[in-house]
Amino acid sequence: xxxxxxxxxxxxxxxxRREARRTKGISTEGIGALRTLIRETWRTAPxxxxxxxxxxxxxxxLDDVSFEVGPGEVLGIIGRNGAGKxxxxxxxxxxxxxxxxxxxxxxxVVSMLELGIGFxxxxxxxxxxxxxxxxxxxxxxxIDEAEDEILGFAGLSDCREVPLAACPSGSAVQxxxxxxxxxxxxxxxxxEVLAVGDSRFRHACEERVRNAGASGESVLFVSHDMxxxxxxxxxxxxxxxxxxxxxxxxxxxVDNYMSELLGGKLLPAATEDVPxxxxxxxxxxxxxxxxxxxxxxxxxxYIDCLVRITSPDIAVTVEIELWQRRLHVLTSVxxxxxxxxxxxxxxxxxxxxxxxLNEQQYQARCKLIVTSISDPAAPPVVAGEQRLDFAAMxxxxxxxxxxxxxxxxxxxxxxxxxxxxxxx
Amino acid sequence: MTGSPPVVVIEARPETVSARxxxxxxxxGFYGFLFKxxxxxxxxxxxxxxxxxxxxxxxxxxxxxxxxxxxxPVDNGTGVPYPxxxxxxxxxxxxxxxxxxxxxxxxxxxxxxxxxxYFPRLLVPLAGFGPTFIELxxxxxxxxxxxxxxxxxxxxxxxxxxxxxxxxxxxLAAALAFALAIGMVxxxxxxxxxxxxxxxxxxxxxxxxxxPVLYPVTVIPDAYQWLLYAxxxxxxxxxxxxxxxxxxxxxxxxxxxxxxxTILATLILSTxxxxxxxxxxxxxx
Numbered sequence: 205x206x207x208x209x210x211x212x213x214x215x216x217x218x219x220x221r222r223e224a225r226r227t228k229g230i231s232t233e234g235i236g237a238l239r240t241l242i243r244e245t246w247r248t249a250p251x252x253x254x255x256x257x258x259x260x261x262x263x264x265x266l267d268d269v270s271f272e273v274g275p276g277e278v279l280g281i282i283g284r285n286g287a288g289k290x291x292x293x294x295x296x297x298x299x300x301x302x303x304x305x306x307x308x309x310x311x312x313v314v315s316m317l318e319l320g321i322g323f324x325x326x327x328x329x330x331x332x333x334x335x336x337x338x339x340x341x342x343x344x345x346x347i348d349e350a351e352d353e354i355l356g357f358a359g360l361s362d363c364r365e366v367p368l369a370a371c372p373s374g375s376a377v378q379x380x381x382x383x384x385x386x387x388x389x390x391x392x393x394x395x396e397v398l399a400v401g402d403s404r405f406r407h408a409c410e411e412r413v414r415n416a417g418a419s420g421e422s423v424l425f426v427s428h429d430m431x432x433x434x435x436x437x438x439x440x441x442x443x444x445x446x447x448x449x450x451x452x453x454x455x456x457x458v459d460n461y462m463s464e465l466l467g468g469k470l471l472p473a474a475t476e477d478v479p480x481x482x483x484x485x486x487x488x489x490x491x492x493x494x495x496x497x498x499x500x501x502x503x504x505x506y507i508d509c510l511v512r513i514t515s516p517d518i519a520v521t522v523e524i525e526l527w528q529r530r531l532h533v534l535t536s537v538x539x540x541x542x543x544x545x546x547x548x549x550x551x552x553x554x555x556x557x558x559x560x561l562n563e564q565q566y567q568a569r570c571k572l573i574v575t576s577i578s579d580p581a582a583p584p585v586v587a588g589e590q591r592l593d594f595a596a597m598x599x600x601x602x603x604x605x606x607x608x609x610x611x612x613x614x615x616x617x618x619x620x621x622x623x624x625x626x627x628x
Numbered sequence: 629m630t631g632s633p634p635v636v637v638i639e640a641r642p643e644t645v646s647a648r649x650x651x652x653x654x655x656x657g658f659y660g661f662l663f664k665x666x667x668x669x670x671x672x673x674x675x676x677x678x679x680x681x682x683x684x685x686x687x688x689x690x691x692x693x694x695x696x697x698x699x700x701p702v703d704n705g706t707g708v709p710y711p712x713x714x715x716x717x718x719x720x721x722x723x724x725x726x727x728x729x730x731x732x733x734x735x736x737x738x739x740x741x742x743x744x745x746y747f748p749r750l751l752v753p754l755a756g757f758g759p760t761f762i763e764l765x766x767x768x769x770x771x772x773x774x775x776x777x778x779x780x781x782x783x784x785x786x787x788x789x790x791x792x793x794x795x796x797x798x799x800l801a802a803a804l805a806f807a808l809a810i811g812m813v814x815x816x817x818x819x820x821x822x823x824x825x826x827x828x829x830x831x832x833x834x835x836x837x838x839x840p841v842l843y844p845v846t847v848i849p850d851a852y853q854w855l856l857y858a859x860x861x862x863x864x865x866x867x868x869x870x871x872x873x874x875x876x877x878x879x880x881x882x883x884x885x886x887x888x889x890t891i892l893a894t895l896i897l898s899t900x901x902x903x904x905x906x907x908x909x910x911x912x913x
Contacts, residue, residue, distance in 0.1 A: 216640075219911060234820035235913055240770070245904040298638060298746035301907035307638040317744045341657050560792070 207310060208272040209391050210296065215305035217266040217291050218447075220244075242361040265291040267446040273391075273424065276417035280437030280454065281426045282461055284485040285592050288446040289426045291394070293317065296424065297393055310389025311422075314340070316381070323376055326425040328365050329355065336383050352388045357403060357412075358382035378405050385412055392416065395426040396497035396595075410436050428487065429497045430458055465510065467549070480515035483588030484549065486570045499566075499596040501559055507568045507592075508553040513544040519574070520587070521573040522552040528564055533616045543577070562618035568592045634822040648681040651748045658747045662738065662755035669737045670730070670759050683762040685722050688802050690713065692842060704844045706876040711774045712786050716873040717841045719767045724862060727760045728832045731811025731823050732818045735909070742910065750899075752866035753812050757804065764800075767894045788875035795872040795879075802865045802891050809894040819912060839863050845878045854883075861887040892911055 220240045249463040257262070266288045273279050281289050294300040296307065297315035323332050333354060337347035355361045358378040368376060384392070394413065414436045416423050427433055433440060433454065438456040442449045450457050465485060489506040490496045499505040517596055519541035524532040536554050544550075643651075670679040695709045696702050703861035704713045708818065734756040735742070735749070778785055818824045840848075841863050848856055856863050857880070864880070871877030 238817065241820075241905055241908055244908050245901060262682075298636070300910045301638050302638065304640045306640070307636075309636040312634060313636065317746065335661070339657055339661055340657075427635070511775065571812070598831065612858040 208274050209277075209311055210273040210297075210307065210309050210424070211270075212272070212307045213270045213305055214305060215266055215292070215295060216303045217265070217288075217295060217300065218303045219263040219265055220261070242272065248464060250413075252614040264446045266295070266302070266345050267457050267535060269443065269446070269448055270305075272450065273422045273440055273452060275390075275422055275493050277421045278416060278423040278425060278436055278438045280430075280433040281424065281443065282430070282433060282440060282458065283443040283449075285428075285467065285487065285507060285590050287443050289443060291446075292443070293393055293395060293424070293426050309391055312388070313391045313393065314384045314385065314387075314389040315393040316395055317393070321560075323368060323380065326367055328367055329360050329363050329375075329379060330365060332368050332379065332462055333383055336380065337366060337387055342387050347387070350353070353388035354379075354382045357386060357408065381409060388420060392421060392423045394423060396428065408610050426587045427497050428495050430462065430495050432497070434458060466551075479587065480513070480518050481520050481572055482512045483570060483572050483577050484512050484590045486508035486510075486568060486590040488568070488592060488594045489553070497594065499556065499594055501561060501563065501596055501598045504558045505556045507552040507570070508551060508555065510571050511542065511550045511552060511588075512547070513550065514544060514547040517577050519543050519577055521575070521584075523571045523573060524554050525569045525571075526561075526568060527567045528562075531565070541575070558618075559620045560617060562615050563597055565593065565595050568594065642819070642904060642907060644736075645900075645903060648748060648750070650757070652750060655747045655751065658757055659751050659792070662741075663749055663758045665741075666730070666737065666756055668733060668772075680810060681759050681762045682766050682869075685726070685766050685832050686770065689718060689722075689767060690762055692718070693755060696842065702843070703812060705846055706874070708874045709786050712771075712874060713844070713870070713876075714842065715767065715771050715774065716787075716870045716877075718804040719764065719771065719860070720799050720865055720869045721836065721839065721840075721841045723764050723800060724761055724765055724807045724865075725832050725836065726763045726809035727757060727804060727811060727828050731756045732757055732814035732828055734811075735815040736818055736822065736825070748782075749909060750902060753808060756815075758810075760807075762805070787873050792875075793872050795868055799865050799869040802868075802888055803862070804860060805895045806865075806878070806891045810890070813898045816902065816905050816909070819909065835860065838906055840866055840878075857883040857887065861890045865891075884899040 241561045269288075270495070271279075271398045281292065283289050292299065293315070294317070297301050297308070297313070297317050299317065311583040323336065327335070330351070333351065334344065334347055354359075355364060357377070358381070360375060360379055360382075363375070368379070388398050392413070410432065413423050413425065417438065423436075425433070425437060435452045439452065440454045441451045442457050442461050450460060487495050487508045487510075488497070488499060488509050491503040491505065492499060493506065493508075496505075505527075506562065509522060509524070511520060511522065513520055520543070521537065521541045524537075525535045538552055538554075541554065569589065569591050571589050575584045576582045667678075667681075668737070671680055674680055676683065680789060693714055696714065697710050702710065704710060734752045738752050741753075744764075760905050775785060775787070814824050814828060836842075838856070839860055840856075843861070845853060845867060864883045867877040868879055868884055869877070870878040
């Protein structure tokens with residue numbers, strides 16, 4: 205009998221938001237959060253009080269999640285935006301601490317969350333690889349041995365002595381990924397990162413992850429990209445609102461998930477008050493309207509939200525903002541509010557034209573603004589808010605903005621504008 | 629793969645202190661990395677960069693020496709020349725001050741890394757000592773420079789090197805330990821209120837004036853000296869160092885034991901707090 209690589213038992217994570225309130229413009233959030241920290245620090249029996257609390261001040265990001273991953277298995281983790289997928293990955297990577305439960309991981313873990321830690325743009329590719337390996341606790345001799353293979357996989361064999369800053373932007377991710385794979389691991393925690401990099405590299409990564417089974421590595425793959433999940437996973441775990449909905453063969457679970465999601469059946473539990481409207485999910489779609497993890501700039505894409513409306517008395521306006529780190533890029537509001545005579549689920553999507561965004565990381569923030577039809581004087585209420593991080597990238601490396609300009613091209617957006625050049 | 633693979637157990641119950649301390653050793657590879665990151669961070673965006681680390685202790689050291697020997701000469705009542713008298717107390721003080729200014733910021737600086745990977749968080753404040761060690765080295769060089777004319781001329785030095793001089797080591801260690809104890813707690817608090825980062829330098833500067841760094845402890849009436857030693861553990865640390873170097877400080881075994889005991893107790897308490905709190909830090913990053 206083979207031992208499982210990861211066995212998680214009753215993993216629970218509760219965020220205490222009890223005192224995250226603001227008084228009169230001054231943010232007192234810090235006081236409450238600090239008090240919570242001190243309370244948690246003092247408690248010897250961990251999380252007893254928190255586990256008991258199921259009120260609106262506690263967010264149950266993970267609720268009694270148990271699963272096993274065997275050697276050579278590629279387990280996909282799917283679920284809506286905010287279902288608890290990244291919290292789970294964070295706990296397995298030991299960045300976050302569970303409120304309750306126990307996880308045993310046998311073998312060396314590498315997490316894609318840590319991609320590129322310790323990379324210095326002014327050092328050469330080879331030096332960066334050395335530093336990365338040393339942080340991972342790998343002897344210099346073994347790094348030297350693996351160097352050729354890693355650089356070959358990353359497609360950086362020619363750039364060995366070139367500073368990382370002078371390589372195309374995807375290089376850092378490609379190098380980091382290749383290093384993680386090449387330096388040996390038993391358990392790989394991967395997320396959307398497989399969606400970035402150029403297309404040749406993405407294929408190589410998927411191929412590599414799919415072959416992980418043969419070499420006995422276990423992979424945990426969190427993604428919104430259902431096509432990628434279908435391609436590489438042997439089994440899928442579907443979580444919703446912190447609980448496991450289904451575990452099983454890939455196609456079966458993904459089909460169920462898709463039909464439930466689009467059918468709008470994912471509703472708050474019956475015991476809770478049914479709110480007049482809910483933001484079920486916020487997704488990124490490609491030109492064929494299938495869910496992906498990164499936006500291809502050469503094609504249009506969609507920011508898509510699923511809205512469930514149960515009250516006939518409300519009009520719901522969908523508003524989507526795009527942010528780049530702390531910079532507000534744009535706000536777009538649906539032209540007409542949505543109303544429903546009977547409970548229904550709507551899809552509201554905002555189209556992002558091709559060659560519009562820049563090659564950067566973005567965050568979409570979606571808000572539902574609810575106004576009452578019977579009482580037009582009542583102030584509008586913000587009902588649901590969700591955030592979605594995604595990368596925008598150019599799948600054709602030879603067209604990438606990073607190709608000829610090693611310093612990249614700055615800017616919040618990068619549309620193709622018309623130019624005229626004339627001599628006066 | 630060689631050897632048995634490592635087994636990681638993640639549990640809600642906090643790990644034991646000994647397991648944490650073992651992890652510190654296991655992840656020692658991160659220490660050098662964090663050390664370098666903090667050093668870079670310290671000089672980021674400045675024109676002089678690394679040279680600031682040298683200038684920062686140099687400016688007050690030269691400033692105070694000039695102020696109290698040339699501008700307004702003071703008699704420190706011990707017969708030791710003022711520059712030597714001053715530096716023998718200022719070196720441990722500056723070690724304390726510089727660590728107190730940097731340590732509370734370190735967790736804030738390293739947030740990005742802490743959000744992405746696991747390592748014992750205690751390494752962060754420990755790596756924050758980097759700039760402090762450089763300031764210490766600079767001040768030692770200043771001290772030698774002050775003695776240089778006498779060494780050159782072969783005249784008797786105003787310092788007394790003897791076995792008791794070794795007390796310098798516990799004195800410096802106590803200054804570092806006290807700064808670490810306060811700095812660890814403050815670095816956690818600074819994640820919630822960055823205000824402490826801006827407040828602490830002023831508070832430390834004020835504490836300096838109630839610590840016998842610029843003046844001999846004898847300017848305080850004998851009846852109140854116990855109060856100074858009881859409230860300010862750094863006072864006795866400074867005096868130990870001065871006594872170790874020049875042989876003329878007010879070293880009292882009772883007060884020394886009290887001060888070093890206070891510092892040790894503070895260090896143990898705040899380490900316990902930090903080890904307990906570190907697992908929850910990621911929730912707030």
